[in-house]
Amino acid sequence: xxxxxxxxxxxxxxxxxxxxxxxxxxxxxxxxxxxxxxxxxxxxxxxxxxxxxxxxxxxxxxxxxxxxxxxxxxxxxxxxxxxxxxxxxxxxxxxxxxxxxxxxxxxxxxxxxxxxxxxxxxxxxxxxxxxxxxxxxxxxxxxxxxxxxxxxxxxxxxxxxxxxxxxxxxxxxxxxxxxxxxxxxxxxxxxxxxxxxxxxxxxxxxxxxxxxxxxxxxxxxxxxxxxxxxxxxxxxxxxxxxxxxxxxxxxxxxxxxxxxxxxxxxxxxxxxxxxxxxxxxxxxxxxxxxxxxxxxxxxxxxxxxxxxxxxxxxxxxxxxxxxxxxxxxxxxxxxxxxxxxxxxxxxxxxxxxxxxxxxxxxxx
Numbered sequence: 287x288x289x290x291x292x293x294x295x296x297x298x299x300x301x302x303x304x305x306x307x308x309x310x311x312x313x314x315x316x317x318x319x320x321x322x323x324x325x326x327x328x329x330x331x332x333x334x335x336x337x338x339x340x341x342x343x344x345x346x347x348x349x350x351x352x353x354x355x356x357x358x359x360x361x362x363x364x365x366x367x368x369x370x371x372x373x374x375x376x377x378x379x380x381x382x383x384x385x386x387x388x389x390x391x392x393x394x395x396x397x398x399x400x401x402x403x404x405x406x407x408x409x410x411x412x413x414x415x416x417x418x419x420x421x422x423x424x425x426x427x428x429x430x431x432x433x434x435x436x437x438x439x440x441x442x443x444x445x446x447x448x449x450x451x452x453x454x455x456x457x458x459x460x461x462x463x464x465x466x467x468x469x470x471x472x473x474x475x476x477x478x479x480x481x482x483x484x485x486x487x488x489x490x491x492x493x494x495x496x497x498x499x500x501x502x503x504x505x506x507x508x509x510x511x512x513x514x515x516x517x518x519x520x521x522x523x524x525x526x527x528x529x530x531x532x533x534x535x536x537x538x539x540x541x542x543x544x545x546x547x548x549x550x551x552x553x554x555x556x557x558x559x560x561x562x563x564x565x566x567x568x569x570x571x572x573x574x575x576x577x578x579x580x581x582x583x584x585x586x587x588x589x590x591x592x593x594x595x596x597x598x599x600x601x602x603x604x605x606x607x608x609x610x611x612x613x614x615x616x617x618x619x620x621x622x623x624x625x626x627x628x629x630x631x632x633x634x635x636x637x638x639x640x641x642x643x644x645x646x647x648x649x650x
Contacts, residue, residue: 361439362453365422366415372625373418376538377504378410379631380531383581384511384524386638387588391523392516396646402514406507409464416457417483417503423450424487431553432546434617472513479506491554494561497539498532505531523588530580533573537605538627540570541612545620559614566614574605581634590641597637601630 350369352360367373382403389399422429422440429441439445445453465476482503489496508528513519536558543550543559544566550557562569578598585594605627612623 361444365439365445365450365453366418366457368415372628374410374414375628376535376631377414377507378407379628379635380505380527381406381410381507381511382635383527383531383631383638384508385515386635386642387523387527387584387590388512388515388520390590390638390642390645391520391588393645394515398515399642402511405464405467406511406514409461410507412457412461412464413483416454416461417486419450419454419457420484421487423447423454428553428555432549432555434546434549468510468514469517471518472510475513475519476506476510479503479510482506490556492556494556494558496556497536497543497558500539501532501535504535523584526580526587527584530577530582530584533577533580534605534627534631536573537570537577537609538624540566541608541614541620541627542624544614545617567609570609574602574609578602578605585638590638591644593640593644594637597633597635597640600633600637604630604633 352363352369355363363369385399385402385406388394422438425435426440426447429435429438435441440447440450465473468476482499486496486499486503489499505528508531509519509524512524540558540562543557546555547557547559549555550560559566578601581601582595582598585598608623608626608630611619612626613619
């Protein structure tokens with residue numbers, strides 16, 4: 287009905303204006319009114335297309351590789367953020383540090399770290415996805431109030447809570463399958479982390495420190511990786527490594543939280559971004575220094591050599607670069623800073639790998 291009224295109005299407007307202008311012989315006004323009528327006519331066509339549900343080419347253009355996949359599986363892949371691998375890497379790097387450092391300490395053959403890095407890589411993909419599913423099931427209503435998360439499948443209603451629960455059961459089954467490849471000490475240690483995975487989404491509702499709980503969760507691999515290789519955790523090395531990872535998480539997730547700080551206030555969501563406020567940069571500088579110091583202490587206690595500390599130095603330089611360049615008032619800049627923090631974890635792992643490689647005959 288609206289379309290019909292607009293169409294009729296545009297035609298009547300054009301006819302009356304042209305008749306009136308031709309009677310007064312005012313050509314430029316005639317051109318102006320013709321153009322106006324044309325604009326009205328075009329507007330009705332656009333509105334008609336929108337109302338009828340015919341998508342424009344811009345709205346259907348793929349934005350990620352996930353959008354090129356069959357429609358039925360897209361919501362589930364978007365649910366686990368499969369197109370944003372940085373989350374998986376942030377889970378994987380503490381595992382990789384620990385596996386590599388344990389292999390160095392035990393002078394394990396090359397097949398040992400390769401096997402466990404493969405298992406933990408798969409586990410990181412699966413459990414990061416499961417964590418996203420749990421988070422979005424908790425945050426379905428909160429996500430509707432935050433601009434950046436309104437398009438998530440559960441918030442949009444593309445997936446129901448029941449469908450998400452069934453999908454989560456499948457993810458956890460695969461994760462359990464990976465965990466069962468480890469020794470019993472590691473199986474029990476890995477299973478104990480599920481309490482942290484489950485309660486993390488609740489923390490943002492009750493404390494300004496949800497990033498601490500996320501750090502305890504994301505860096506569990508710093509303990510589990512060592513126990514997988516060695517049969518038990520060497521707490522003297524792994525505790526400072528774990529603490530360094532938690533401080534590292536506080537840095538990158540505070541930067542991440544700055545993306546949504548305005549919406550978070552309105553939605554009643556707490557974060558260290560809101561807690562630190564204008565003091566975010568110096569506080570994150572102190573946390574970065576703490577992270578590098580704790581990981582360095584773990585290296586000393588594990589008797590690492592120069593390559594390890596070169597990698598650690600590159601990781602420290604990367605964190606300093608991120609803190610210097612990130613504009614905490616810009617969402618794109620915060621995202622780049624968040625991703626940039628991941629590179630610091632990569633450089634730390636590279637240093638540990640280089641140190642381990644020196645032990646392997648034929649690689650040096």
